[in-house]
Amino acid sequence: MLWVDKYRPKTLDQVMVHQEIAQNLKKLVTEQDCPHLLFYGPSGAGKKTLIMALLRQIFGTSAEKVKVENRNWKVDAGSRTIDLELTTLSSNNHVELTPSDAGFQDRYVVQEIIKEMAKNRPIDTKGKKGYKVLVLNEVDKLSREAQHSLRRTMEKYSASCRLILCCNSSSKVTEAIRSRCLNIRINAPSEEETVKVLEFIGKKENLQLPPGFAARIAEKSNRNLRRAILSFETCRVQQYPFENNQAIPPMDWEEYISEIATDIMKEQSPKRLFQVRGKVYELLINCIPPEIVLKRLLHELLKKLDAELKHEVCHWAAYYEHRMHLGQKAIFHIEAFVAKFMSIYKGFLIATFG
Amino acid sequence: MGKKNTVVISSSDDEDCGRPSRVKRSYEKPKSRSSFASTNPSRAKKPRISGSRSCVSKSLSNVDEIRLAFEDFNEVLNGFKVSSGSGKSNLKELWVDKYKPRSLQELAVHKKKVEEVKTWLEERLKTPKDRFNNCVLIITGQAGVGKSATVHVIASHIGAHLCEWNTPTPTIWQEHVHNSSAGINYTSKLDEFENFVERVRKYGLIWSSFPGERNSSIILVIDDLPVTTGRMAFERLKTCLVLLVRSTQVPTVIFVTDYGNEDSSDNTARWLEELQLSLQSAGASKVAFNPITTNAVKKTLTRICREEQYNVTAEHIDQIAKASGGDIRHAITSLQLSCLKPEQVLNMSLSDSAPSHTKEEANLYDGFSLPYGRDETLTLFHALGKFLHNKREAENVAALDQETFHVQEKFSRLPLKMDAPEKILCQAHGQARPIADFLHENVLDFLSDEAMDDAWSVTSYLSDADVLLASFRGMLARHNEAENILQSAGASVAVRGVLFGNSHPSPSRWHAIRKPKLWQIEQSSSRNQKEMIRRRYYACNISSLPEASVMATEYSPVLKWLGYRASCPKTHDLLMQGTDTQDENYEKMGIDDQESEISDDEIEDW
Numbered sequence: 010m011l012w013v014d015k016y017r018p019k020t021l022d023q024v025m026v027h028q029e030i031a032q033n034l035k036k037l038v039t040e041q042d043c044p045h046l047l048f049y050g051p052s053g054a055g056k057k058t059l060i061m062a063l064l065r066q067i068f069g070t071s072a073e074k075v076k077v078e079n080r081n082w083k084v085d086a087g088s089r090t091i092d093l094e095l096t097t098l099s100s101n102n103h104v105e106l107t108p109s110d111a112g113f114q115d116r117y118v119v120q121e122i123i124k125e126m127a128k129n130r131p132i133d134t135k136g137k138k139g140y141k142v143l144v145l146n147e148v149d150k151l152s153r154e155a156q157h158s159l160r161r162t163m164e165k166y167s168a169s170c171r172l173i174l175c176c177n178s179s180s181k182v183t184e185a186i187r188s189r190c191l192n193i194r195i196n197a198p199s200e201e202e203t204v205k206v207l208e209f210i211g212k213k214e215n216l217q218l219p220p221g222f223a224a225r226i227a228e229k230s231n232r233n234l235r236r237a238i239l240s241f242e243t244c245r246v247q248q249y250p251f252e253n254n255q256a257i258p259p260m261d262w263e264e265y266i267s268e269i270a271t272d273i274m275k276e277q278s279p280k281r282l283f284q285v286r287g288k289v290y291e292l293l294i295n296c297i298p299p300e301i302v303l304k305r306l307l308h309e310l311l312k313k314l315d316a317e318l319k320h321e322v323c324h325w326a327a328y329y330e331h332r333m334h335l336g337q338k339a340i341f342h343i344e345a346f347v348a349k350f351m352s353i354y355k356g357f358l359i360a361t362f363g
Numbered sequence: 364m365g366k367k368n369t370v371v372i373s374s375s376d377d378e379d380c381g382r383p384s385r386v387k388r389s390y391e392k393p394k395s396r397s398s399f400a401s402t403n404p405s406r407a408k409k410p411r412i413s414g415s416r417s418c419v420s421k422s423l424s425n426v427d428e429i430r431l432a433f434e435d436f437n438e439v440l441n442g443f444k445v446s447s448g449s450g451k452s453n454l455k456e457l458w459v460d461k462y463k464p465r466s467l468q469e470l471a472v473h474k475k476k477v478e479e480v481k482t483w484l485e486e487r488l489k490t491p492k493d494r495f496n497n498c499v500l501i502i503t504g505q506a507g508v509g510k511s512a513t514v515h516v517i518a519s520h521i522g523a524h525l526c527e528w529n530t531p532t533p534t535i536w537q538e539h540v541h542n543s544s545a546g547i548n549y550t551s552k553l554d555e556f557e558n559f560v561e562r563v564r565k566y567g568l569i570w571s572s573f574p575g576e577r578n579s580s581i582i583l584v585i586d587d588l589p590v591t592t593g594r595m596a597f598e599r600l601k602t603c604l605v606l607l608v609r610s611t612q613v614p615t616v617i618f619v620t621d622y623g624n625e626d627s628s629d630n631t632a633r634w635l636e637e638l639q640l641s642l643q644s645a646g647a648s649k650v651a652f653n654p655i656t657t658n659a660v661k662k663t664l665t666r667i668c669r670e671e672q673y674n675v676t677a678e679h680i681d682q683i684a685k686a687s688g689g690d691i692r693h694a695i696t697s698l699q700l701s702c703l704k705p706e707q708v709l710n711m712s713l714s715d716s717a718p719s720h721t722k723e724e725a726n727l728y729d730g731f732s733l734p735y736g737r738d739e740t741l742t743l744f745h746a747l748g749k750f751l752h753n754k755r756e757a758e759n760v761a762a763l764d765q766e767t768f769h770v771q772e773k774f775s776r777l778p779l780k781m782d783a784p785e786k787i788l789c790q791a792h793g794q795a796r797p798i799a800d801f802l803h804e805n806v807l808d809f810l811s812d813e814a815m816d817d818a819w820s821v822t823s824y825l826s827d828a829d830v831l832l833a834s835f836r837g838m839l840a841r842h843n844e845a846e847n848i849l850q851s852a853g854a855s856v857a858v859r860g861v862l863f864g865n866s867h868p869s870p871s872r873w874h875a876i877r878k879p880k881l882w883q884i885e886q887s888s889s890r891n892q893k894e895m896i897r898r899r900y901y902a903c904n905i906s907s908l909p910e911a912s913v914m915a916t917e918y919s920p921v922l923k924w925l926g927y928r929a930s931c932p933k934t935h936d937l938l939m940q941g942t943d944t945q946d947e948n949y950e951k952m953g954i955d956d957q958e959s960e961i962s963d964d965e966i967e968d969w
Contacts, residue, residue: 246924286807349823
């Protein structure tokens, strides 16, 4: 088992970061019925950990007995029936799923599942707590229609089920949904907190940590706790005992993107653009989300760029990022950004060096 | 009449003509002989008609005779409305039929081709039958290049009979019901054709259908191959024809019409090609007819004008000839149409002669402004080639004009050497999305190496097009009209963006147009995603659903380092190695799909 999973806090009391939020949540569910919840915050901040601990708080250990299923739904959509296949994770009391995996048919998923859950309402041994919890991941990636249908079903079935929504950016969730939920922002842990967690794990694993090593990992991981722990484990596999100047292995796709950035800086021509496209395809094949590719690419390019170009380049990156959301095929927009960058940079080089 | 509507010109006018040669317009089965000859008052009409056109009737070939016979029939039907006194042609008659070539000189087909066919036929007819092991000639060419006309004229020239197989008319359902209640069994048209070929192969042509002329030579003509739907029917047709080629003793001519411009998704063109190849390998000879040259068309048109005494300007004829695209039948019909309204012709020739030469040339191919002209269809690749190569005039004529709208230097482009992009799109029946994908895949090859700014503007327009194309996928999908507008706007932006952005096209050389790699990428990406999520469950025991993006960016690299790969049910390599094998798989899948599609299509023809 990975350390990330092994040392994931099981209960709200064990939580090391966001302790205050954890206590509040505990109070919330012990005292009364909980409202719909919306957790948002950057990746690796601990949203999922808190949600799982919360479920355990509500339902006890039965919430941990989960099974993974590939479920098929037949949705009757007017004139035709739609077949949907989705992976769900469910226990007796909750169902977790990622509706955005269903692509543009996500709205059917949302409606259908909630309806189904509302139908077979569980009865507790004590005859209380007659509700199920539905955990929806990546709500911000839901299409607008799906969010609308979510809003409606939320109201309709609120007696029998609670929703816990989880997303990175609440700005992409419609106002209507946000107002129906208790919004809980989970901040990224600070570097000190990350270091604390790493040291805790190190102690549990009986590892000798050189001073400053955990801090370096924390710095590298960009305030992403999950990533910090993963890198920590990788370092452990790579070399133990740790050395103070041990290299922390970067993610392979990040290296690949920085390679692309170097390519772009070296030559600006349509031919090179075509090569870059091939490399971006590689990333996309491996399911690296295009937004992350673009963001990372910008990051790498900015590192090497003259200060006076930075503003313009950032502007175009933002422009094409927006386009990407509106559009359908990310590669069109990534490529347009790369082309724009090449064109700017080439002009700059000619102006500076003649 | 039976279920076969074969029209038979029977020998009712044998006596008064007494010409040595005569045409059977259709091959007829004895039992289904249907004859309207009894109602044909040809003897009564004949003298008048031949009298009115006596100069021609001397050289009347058998082809013409048929026409006359039909004319008679028409007249009967029309209640003798045609006054015999009219010197000009009555308009009921199509010029295409009226001016069918009657001699070798009148043929617009290239002399060499005619000669080739003629010598082939003569050799087969004169020498003993067993001298040649191949008795089949395939003539190919697009529609309206005079394939049939050539053979008909040659046959009458060397005095041979033509025996034609004409595909029987399709049986409609009511007819079928009626027939089956009358006890007639249905036979498919392909069966009928097979039976016919079988008979010809075994017994030669049935002489009883040519009473009294046993000594003259016969040429079998198969003009209309039965339509085959599905692979199986086509295979039957092929074997049947190959057998014919191998064993027939009668000189046989098979016409195969090329569908060069047809949609590439249609199987017919491919099958016809396959058919030709297998027939050739079985020993058939082949003559390919090219589209008729503009000059030849013009010559013919001028001749017709002279004979009809219409005054059509040379320019106008030139236009018709060019617009016809080598299809003489079409050209003649266009001519007849434009002669129907003499005043219009006048207007057009006036307006055409006024503007400058270049403008007129631009008008020539503009199918919208002309009342005739074939609407050319283009293949997708042809259209893409036009867009990508981006051919432009050497200098901007319009820019010298004061009236034109002035744009900044950097935005102005030379005029395109093609129709409006939207029109080309329409001709190619292009779907917006694939067009955009194809352009995106290929456009970078066509940019010159230095032109980075161009590359940006092209990719930027493609990105715009993508946004347009994507925006209908949600709500608007229900409203077809809105969707259509968005679709065509998206396609138009993509195409015009590519044309406008590429202001320094690289010197034109041969580029292969690739299939968008994007399609594969999308497929394998979604597959990988599923695989990855699955792997996550097996690799480590978790109690929460991982988000796909987190999986890809954080877990998988780590899992790779930690050597979890070995424990996964199905290893798959990250980055570089992974894609190649997948591509192969997909290609294989693609082929399989196609095959299964074909086999699905196999419906017994009804």
